[in-house]
Amino acid sequence: MRVTIKDIAKELGLSAAAVSKALNDKEDISQEIKAKVKEKAKEMNYQKNETAARLVSKKSNTIGVFVFARDKIKMEESSAFKYIEVYLNRVKNLGYDVLLFSIDDDDNINNSVLKLCLERNVEGVIIIGANKNQKCIQDVIDYSIPTVFVEANITGNLTTNISFNDVSGIEKSIAYLENKGHKRIAFIRGDLRTDLSRTRFLTYVNLISQFSEYNDNFVFQGDFSLESGYEVAQKVIELKEKPTAIVSSGDLMAIGLMRGLKEKGIKIPEDISIIGYDGFEIGRYIGVPLTTIKQDFLKMANETVDMLFEMIENKIVLEPRILEVELIIGESVRQMV
């Protein structure tokens, strides 16, 4: 049997309440009792039962982190993991635990996010990569539980969001290419069901229409994986009229694409220029350093935690935030003549 406060109360001839107060450093208890109790607790190897404490205090000291993964196995390729470590450390220092969930579309019915939150009594929620239309999140949006959506433009009751400026990112890419004299610019998009992919793609469409004709053949579908980028190479090859530059919605797809093109004898940037998106460190280490849009994941993670706890503490809803991104110039884009 685990030792409880009753045990240590009995041992010391005190009441359970006194022990509880001592252990929790309450004001209305003498120093000597505090000392005695704490010593005894250590001696008896007492461990607080948080479950019980949480039941009465109605505080769970837990925040829920939900990661939406379209592609089960490839969650590691999402940016989610770049955030989670920060969450873990920050949240731990604030005295909270992190309950982590991975959600996919099949989960809609039985595991609504709200259900999981209410059952576990989480005090705040971070949701990465969701999209408005998923049934399983509708209810959290309405419910008054502090929630921050990451990379999804969703607001609601005590709900806000934070994203990178995807419009600006694509603008910077395209402007840079234009400057370098590129006109025929292709695009690799991700799954359009996410806000992020949609925004990047639509921005491309808007901009491209301004100085050339939008061409369906210049749009390729990927899923952010190395492999999906690699496969695009084959499709590029088959094009009669090739683009002079390709903008990828993600660095990994860009890297896969570069590999694919290389194997087909296409030189980068001499034959085709490439721009990625993400600013992953690895992009600087591959054969041709990748020109890309850098996102400050660390900052994103920290601001997310800031926002969440401000909402938890003050019960106010915050304005959504948008983080700026930066063009990183590698060697994967050439100047057209």
Next chain:
Amino acid sequence: MRVTIKDIAKELGLSAAAVSKALNDKEDISQEIKAKVKEKAKEMNYQKNETAARLVSKKSNTIGVFVFARDKIKMEESSAFKYIEVYLNRVKNLGYDVLLFSIDDDDNINNSVLKLCLERNVEGVIIIGANKNQKCIQDVIDYSIPTVFVEANITGNLTTNISFNDVSGIEKSIAYLENKGHKRIAFIRGDLRTDLSRTRFLTYVNLISQFSEYNDNFVFQGDFSLESGYEVAQKVIELKEKPTAIVSSGDLMAIGLMRGLKEKGIKIPEDISIIGYDGFEIGRYIGVPLTTIKQDFLKMANETVDMLFEMIENKIVLEPRILEVELIIGESVRQMV
């Protein structure tokens, strides 16, 4: 106020006990009541308070996952994240939650792993990348809580472990290089405080001594990051007598190294051959596809969960397991003449 079983009992003119039984599909309750209760519950938007249920049933339905991170920011570079998604999905399907913790050496004093486990009442524990000598894990080892150590050779009370065969991995690398005629083989090791790094390094030392003289200058210290590999390049340059091949304890370090060497005008594999370790997908996409040791992370993750739940269910301690690894031949090693 949240709706409780009492509320729905009152609404239906039943007892709380009956409602509880109905909701939990117990045998000793009629079908009609079950149906009525469930419907009413849905109608009233009832959500079970797991905290309360856990207090009485003494089951938390939670497993704790602890990731040891030497280098705070670089957890994403560890293999831990390759496992976590599998844990999440498997564990969810078994009706459990995952409480995730990141532990560093500073945490030893206040947050012993056992303390966190007992407070949260976790029913099983997965610990990634720990090492025997850390104070903060000593107590879990002795305590009877089902525990699986990943990539650390630790056993104990209801405690087992699973690792890749690091000896075999390094043997395969070195044998391959020997076969290709390499004699002067250097090594990049990771932090020797982890079992994994120690084993890989010691195996290198053993083997190398068999056919050449162990040379301290041929051993470089890294930390599994791209950057640390990159920095090794400079040190290689400064060597009067250069190795013909370098074995890296990790793929990212190998990739960083290759980049560094390339910038210094050293060609791979013509001038120096490289072998990595991990089998990360990215290694096949970089300039020169990396020859490496492939570890089946998916299998590792699944077996870890299997072992843990077998221990949870049967309260028996399992034999440690070792997973075989495989040499993947890329283009980063050349045949010596």
Next chain:
DNA sequence: CTGTTAGCGCTTTCAT
């Protein structure tokens, strides 16, 4: 300051 009492929301005997 310390103890008594009550109860968080649920499950679980044990009667009925």
Next chain:
DNA sequence: ATGAAAGCGCTAACAG
């Protein structure tokens, strides 16, 4: 098959 009663381990309100 249903309900009454007890209690999981802790904290909070109130008395003393």
